[in-house]
Amino acid sequence: MQRRLQESVDEITRLRGTLGEVIDSLPSLILVVDRDGVVEQWNRRVEQFSGIAADDALGRQAAMLLPQFAGHLSCCTEVIEQRTSLAATKILVQSGQERRFYDLRIMPLEAAGNRAVVQIDDITEQVRIEELMMQTEKMMMVGSLAAGMAHEINNPLGAILQHAQNIERRFSPDLPANRDAANSVGISLELLGAYLEKRGITRFIEHIREAGTRASQIITSMLQFSVKGEVQPREVDLSQVVDQAIDLASNDYGLKKNHVFRSVSIVRDYDRSLPLVPLVVSEIQRVVLNMVMNAVQALSAEGAGHQPLITVRTRREGEQALLAIEDNGPGMDEITRHRIFEPFFTTKPVGVGTGLGLSISYAIITKHHQGTIEVLSNPGQGSCFLIRLPLIGAA
Amino acid sequence: MKDSAAVSVLIVDDDLMIRECLVAFLEDEGYQVKACSRAEDALKVIAENPPAVCLTDMRLPGMNGEELIRTVRAVAPGVRFLIHTGGCYELPDDLVEAGMNAEDVLLKPIHDLSRLARLVSARAGMLRE
Helix, strand or coil: HHHHCCCCCCHHHHHHHHHHHHHHHHCCCEEEEEECEEEEEEHHHHHHCCCCCHHHHHCHHHHHHCCHHHHCCHHHHHHHCCCCCCCEEEEEEEEEEEEEEEEEEEEEECCCEEEEEEEEEEEEHHHHHHHHHHHHHHHHHHHHHHHHHHHHHHHHHHHHHHHHHHHHHHHHCHHHHHHHHHHHEEECHHHHHHHCCCCCCCHHHHCCCHHHHHHHHHHHHCCCCCCCCCCCCEECHHHHHHHHHHHHHHHHHHHHHCHHHHHHHEECCCCCCCCEEECHHHHHHHHHHHHHHHHHHHHHHCCCCCEEEEEEEEECCCCCCEEEECCCEEECCCCHHCCCCCCCCCCCCCCCCCCHHHHHHHHHHHHHCCCCEEECCCCCCCCCEEEECCCCCCC | CCCCCEEEEEECCHHHHHHHHHHHHHHHCEEEEEECCCCCHHHHHHHHHHCCCEEEEECCCCHHHHHEEEEEEEHHCEEEEEEECCCCCCCHHHHHHCCCCCEEEEEEECCCHHHHHHHHHCCCCCCCC
């Protein structure tokens, strides 16, 4: 009898050990709580996540120990009483500039009526892949739409822009045919020119040309999504390419006139030991130019007394080259950050931004270079774009 | 340098507005200009009086621009072609082998018509480019 009892105790101990090991080796964060939300079990993953050892966690409120999930954990009593599971997906947990996503489920324990098991899974990678796929799909859609539309839109645009040029030319006293026609109807081209100027008509024609040019640039930009990178990448010094792009930005007429750009300090922090990176120089320069212009526009929103700063870093991260472009501007909120690479998404006034710059940068990095691009930002904390390019086997 | 008045240009485009603005511009520049809306009509004009330069759209009803170029090359190899297109266009190998290059492709809209004049003159053998 005594021996059988001992055997049963041993068996229970062994089973508990196995069960504990199983729970500890699961990839999920697992905790068991009672009807008051007090922790009864706390697996190794939760220990790693929270930095709180199981011995310290047992007997304490789960919501206090895991404040990131406090809102959901406060429903434990309800789950136990109503004997229905609760599930929440894509819970955003922000730690500094890092964003991670979690799925959480609270299930009542059927056998032990007054307890519930909480399972929390890190789904950050899954969410990133989903976002990446959505982004790629959107770009492909814009690309095929643009390819189809380009021909149809460029024809009327051609007529608008070219006729505007013809109109300007036919007002000019320099063309003999204009003078002959003016003479035949008894008017002076000089006086006609003065009238057109006085009534602002010459400016209206200029505006037609400018607006037409802007529209045609949008079509050209949209076509970028459908064009596979045709130029072969070559191995170059990334830091040097970034330097050239910053010089290009410095020479950009629009930026030269920008008082913020004139006062912005650009810190160049390059990893000189970074190996050569296979890339298409013109495309990466375009991306950097875009980022710098965006940063300058963001910095323009800051008030007087703010010292605008753009920091450009290159680093090696394993088999990837990292390029970080950071500004100390006003940063962006969650919604903006989420949509930042979306075609046609812009926070700029009409005519200032097309909402295509960053989505084209996205296409260049992810499609043409098999790299990744992400943004870290919070309101009031500036923005940091992180571009990672494979050091080998790209494009 | 030849006089532009001696240079004949044929425009082929199914869009009336595009034809009109190109004709107006090139006539102002002193060229002799004709225009057709279809490649089939262009073939008749070329057979009667081949122009020095033909500026053709690619997407045309019936015979397209590429077919027009190939057909004309067989019967009137002296006609030089410029392509005027609204979409992305890559020259096929046979036209590249025939001596055409990316500079012969003008994308719509043409932002600066004086570039067209320079190209037409250059293709016509004038020294304006």
